[in-house]
Amino acid sequence: MELSAKYNPAETEDKWYAWWLENKFFHSEPDGREPYTIVIPPPNVTGILHMGHVLNNTLNDVLVRKARMDGKNACWVPGTDHASIATESKVVAKLKAQGINKEDITREEFLRHAWEWKEKHGGIILSQLRKLGASCDWDRTKFTMDPDLSRAVTDTFVYFYNKGYIYRGVRMVNWDPVGLTAVSDEEVIHRDTTSKFYHLRYFISDGHGNPTQEFLTIATTRPETIMADAAICVNPADERYHWLRGKKVLIPLINKEIPVIEDSYVEMDFGTGCLKVTPAHDVNDYEIGLRHNLPVIDIIDDHGRLNEKARILVGEDRFEARRKIEKMLEEAGNLVKVEDYTSPVGYSERTNAVIEPRLSMQWFLRMDALAGDALESVESGKVKLIPDKYRNTYRHWMENVHDWCISRQLWWGQRIPAWYLPDGRYVVSSTAEEALEMAKALMPEIAFEDLRQDEDVLDTWFSSWLWPISVFDPEMPGHPEHTPNRDLSYYYPTNDLVTGPDILFFWVARMIMAGNEFMKDVPFHNVYLTGIVRDKLGRKMSKTLGNSPDPLDLIAKYGADGVRLGMLLCTSAGNDILFDESQVEQGRNFCNKIWNAFRLVSGWKVDGQAGQPSAATVAVKWFGHRLNEAIAEMEDHYGKFRLSDALMGIYRLFWDDFCAWYLELVKPAYGACIDKATYDATLGFFDALLKMIHPFMPFITEELWHDLAPRGGKETIMFQRMPVAGNYDAAFIEDFAMAEEAVVALRAIRQQKNISPKEPLKLRVYGDFPEEVMPAVIKLANIASVETAKSDADSGAELPFMVRTVKMSVPAEGLVDAGKELEKLEADLKYQEEFLAIVRRKLSNEKFVNGAPEKVVAVERKKEADAVSKIESLKASIAALK
């Protein structure tokens, strides 16, 4: 069969993925083997694949495939997240485009649209993952809103409610006026934002609601909220304002009378020292209001517009109102001045809307006890964070945790299982039937129609924190007394989790909490935190910038193996990834290199009678040792989650050691046959290399592994055992390295002297060069004869070079440019002499000889001896030239 000179990924990838699926190679069932488990960080159900997913899932796949080849029962559970706020806003937008407002339809109608949307777009991302080669157990695919997983969420709510951890209350929450829901503290992103600092004059009241001539000045960034002011506050120690004690002031424009109060919260040297207190729209003001028993006047509605309580500018958006009120204040003579000002402003992570601190009734989960245990899990090392710099961040968060606001004013998600009686009391229960029973205990005559379920749904993370448990046994969450089913007891705890540090708290920490609570064990042992994928200029990839390539386009262009490699080449844990398409090109080139190496080997004709050439004998022996060394290095890197290092080691092993040195050494002359021993050894090496590459590049390795030898119908490289490192002779590898150095030096001489590679050279060796590897030098440097020099002095008509401490030369009458050679040799001599001087200075330093470990001193003595011998050789060469 004639093989093309280029590897064609498109042809092979779909073929093998279909074959893997057909044979259910990714499917796992509990058995006697050691399990290796990963649960996917579930992507948004309606999401599409982006480069972050490529990174994450490639890493996951490498780990899973490696474990599979280590003989473990590997199980990678895929699935999707319902992503309540993100999905709901997409559906709202889609309906709006059709002329339907969410407000105008019922909850049931909306959910029907949402499910329709989910059926249509859900799972697209999972099919895209297949293109990437992800070896997920698709039979286990889960969705966080599957009925049984939803039930787990509800049960968890009931469990924590009964435990006294969940409470309902009016609190200051972060209100998202675009998403129309409260969000948790973690979903608020603070960004420095330029705004204005308004200095406003409030006149003192005469006691009857009329202004006097006296006034005070406050500074605020939010003049549109003055109508909600409940007081003006100064620091009790601020003597400038003692005269204000007991006075009342008038809110500009609406002339409402409010008291002046004192509270040490106010900083005297910030702003004017007078703070307007607006309990409804600022967290701190709310706290002050509580201390001073101030009324809460909420003038902003769900959409961020002023309501009728504002009295003026009713119906205006808060930012529009700010612009307008500035003018009104100016005209009324209350505006003193306006300064530019930069301060942190909270934005909604999902909708990017400016968060409105707002008082509302929400459900909360107490976090102190849960966080304490979760902190211990990491501190004790039961859960390892990689890289471990995140431990600090993690600890800080866990020690300063706030109660978790778990209710969301949305429809897409698990509805809160609280049922209200007509009198406002409520019961909490997993099912409506049970709720009715409980309600009857409170109010015997109550009917089902009288019960009203809470309108809110639960935060998405309230379902994803159960993920490592609920994908295996949805009966478990909320029921720690339940006996785990077969899957859960086999696969839990999972092994590794690969995710981004941005959801360390949202997700990772909370999974640890849920695991500790329901399983009395952590959900995973290693958390590998990836960086963010950025473009090569370091910018975050985003749709609006248009700097994010479509992974499917990349796969179409370079192949999935190439994309995987390109992604992995620049991936060290915890560091951001600067992604550049040229890396994918490099990945594709590597595919091609592997392909062509195979093409060479597959074309060989074997001669069973032929003896093994000495160069091949050296090569086979050397590569055997080198391979073992490389396997050991690879395992070491895997153990430390240094996957890009593991990959790079294999890359160089294949490209440099195997192709550039080994194959060149064993390659028979054109048209000639290869001996059986070398051929078999080569196939064995190729086989081992393909296995080592397989976790990184699953497709091309499966393809070539099948071409390498006849395979049975269901044989796959996926289940072959990863090569195990045997002993290797490091000294022999070093000897071979000397041969390599000699070859490089000889090639350099050819290039400098313009000698064709086809013209054989003579070689003269001074001193001890390892005899065994000489055939390698002879073959690769095209040496006609090797002569051992009798003395150190050469003839002058030679081109000398040093390989470590061994002097060699090419006798070359007529090619020697004495002047140039001399210059080179003298420069080298000078360097060596200086080096020797440094070493000797060290060795004559008693403190060094006595203080340094023996080993280090011995090394210095060796350096000294080597330098002395090199200097002698150089001097001999120089003398000869002169």
Next chain:
RNA sequence: GGGAGCAUAGCUCAGUUGGUUCAGAGCGUCUGCCUUACAAGCAGAGGGUCGGGGGUUCGACUCCCUCUGCUCCCACCA
């Protein structure tokens, strides 16, 4: 404002408890090659006083202090 981290070749990064000729890799660059596996390739070469300064040590890319620059996390000075 508090905390953490980073700074090594043109670019992206290794450098594991201070000590092998330790200043490295990949990519890029330069030079020469279409040599019958591969020009998506082969061969060869150049390139950094390890951000600045100080200190500890026989010895510092590595430990300490300081300065500069960048990044991230946390945070209720309106």
